[in-house]
Amino acid sequence: MKIAVAKETRDGETRVAMVPELVTKLTSLGYDVAVEPDAGAGALIADEEYAAAGAVVEPDALASADVVVSVQPLPVESIRRLRKGATTISFLPGGQVPDIVADLRDCGITSHAMELVPRISRAQSMDALSSQALVAGYRCAIVAAGLLRRFFPLNMTAAGTVPPAEVVVLGAGVAGLQAIATAKRLGAVVKAYDVRAAAAEEIRSMGAQSIDLELETLEGAGGYAREMTEDRAARQREALAPYIANADALITTAAVPGRQAPLLVTAEMVERMKPGSVVIDLAAESGGNVEGSVAGDVVKIGHAQVWGGANVPSQMPGPASKLYAQNIVNIVTLMTGIADGEGVFAPDFDDEIVASSCVTRDGVILHEPTREIVEGAPA
Numbered sequence: 001m002k003i004a005v006a007k008e009t010r011d012g013e014t015r016v017a018m019v020p021e022l023v024t025k026l027t028s029l030g031y032d033v034a035v036e037p038d039a040g041a042g043a044l045i046a047d048e049e050y051a052a053a054g055a056v057v058e059p060d061a062l063a064s065a066d067v068v069v070s071v072q073p074l075p076v077e078s079i080r081r082l083r084k085g086a087t088t089i090s091f092l093p094g095g096q097v098p099d100i101v102a103d104l105r106d107c108g109i110t111s112h113a114m115e116l117v118p119r120i121s122r123a124q125s126m127d128a129l130s131s132q133a134l135v136a137g138y139r140c141a142i143v144a145a146g147l148l149r150r151f152f153p154l155n156m157t158a159a160g161t162v163p164p165a166e167v168v169v170l171g172a173g174v175a176g177l178q179a180i181a182t183a184k185r186l187g188a189v190v191k192a193y194d195v196r197a198a199a200a201e202e203i204r205s206m207g208a209q210s211i212d213l214e215l216e217t218l219e220g221a222g223g224y225a226r227e228m229t230e231d232r233a234a235r236q237r238e239a240l241a242p243y244i245a246n247a248d249a250l251i252t253t254a255a256v257p258g259r260q261a262p263l264l265v266t267a268e269m270v271e272r273m274k275p276g277s278v279v280i281d282l283a284a285e286s287g288g289n290v291e292g293s294v295a296g297d298v299v300k301i302g303h304a305q306v307w308g309g310a311n312v313p314s315q316m317p318g319p320a321s322k323l324y325a326q327n328i329v330n331i332v333t334l335m336t337g338i339a340d341g342e343g344v345f346a347p348d349f350d351d352e353i354v355a356s357s358c359v360t361r362d363g364v365i366l367h368e369p370t371r372e373i374v375e376g377a378p379a
């Protein structure tokens, strides 16, 4: 059976879904691995490296594949070249790409979305949201340090003492905790806030100060955050305002599953920041935690430079690809069975991970929220 690695086509996407060092994991399961030419170019991986690892580099790799792996959803032209009954594994935010989901359905493709892998312990090694959030969180802290025209750490020198920078992080999920850890390693004084009760301890375990706003916590299903009411949001903004006014760098990473990112910081709050201060909005692409931030751009609000994140893991394509590829290997391994002593791609749809991640199969959209967006709610 054949697994093909697609060359990404979306603007700004530099990652690739498989790296040469993990090709042998797939071949040892019994798969032939084919790679589209230049698939790794964005991540500085040459075709020759895939070939040396045992893959075949071929222009029409997708057409004869049983399974196609990619980071972004395949474009419609590629989907139409696939064999009926083939499987795609990628990120597939159905609500944002309804035409692609409709095409996958109509072409009889089985598609799995990495962001729908349930967050149960057995699936941790396949959790691409976490692996990419780790990269994004690290990058946020590094960008903040790069834009800020002062030291992160305390410096005590013969010429005098330079105080450390103060960094405030809002949202302490995987990305936020990684931003905290990175800013701490660079020597900043870090304070952080998250609406989940469990987050306070996680923030402190990273060596940062947990900001206590004396507001009710907002736990939703599965330990995730719940959406704020407008009144709760206004009280949170008011209580956070002095912390933000004092910060040299503000990093926001707050998200609520299935919703637009919550607006945590108004332009007026940014305007009260000091000259030279820096704001990093990791949520800029999904609505923004900071009013006025622009995804993929740096804008000036008051005295602050406001950096809006756009596909941030693509800014570190090597490690982001390697972690994503490991997630892919792990999910493909789960979907591989043995027949006559050979590995075969045979996903067990009674398995929670396989079933939950499946978006389309046999001409039907199985993921209900996506189906409602693409086909409309049932009458």
Ligand code: NAD
Pocket (backbone or CB within 6 Å): 118, 119, 120, 121, 123, 124, 127, 129, 130, 133, 170, 171, 172, 173, 174, 175, 176, 193, 194, 195, 196, 199, 223, 224, 225, 226, 228, 253, 254, 255, 256, 257, 262, 264
């Ligand atoms: P996320 O990317 O969905 O959101 C980022 C953070 O924003 C979350 O911590 C959330 O609580 C916070 N947030 C939401 N609204 C906020 C607001 N108004 N103000 C401040 N913060 C706000 O989060 P994530 O990285 O996916 O992690 C969310 C939870 O899932 C965490 O508890 C994490 O430990 C857990 N998790 C579990 C697994 C697993 O079990 N396999 C894997 C990854 C994450």
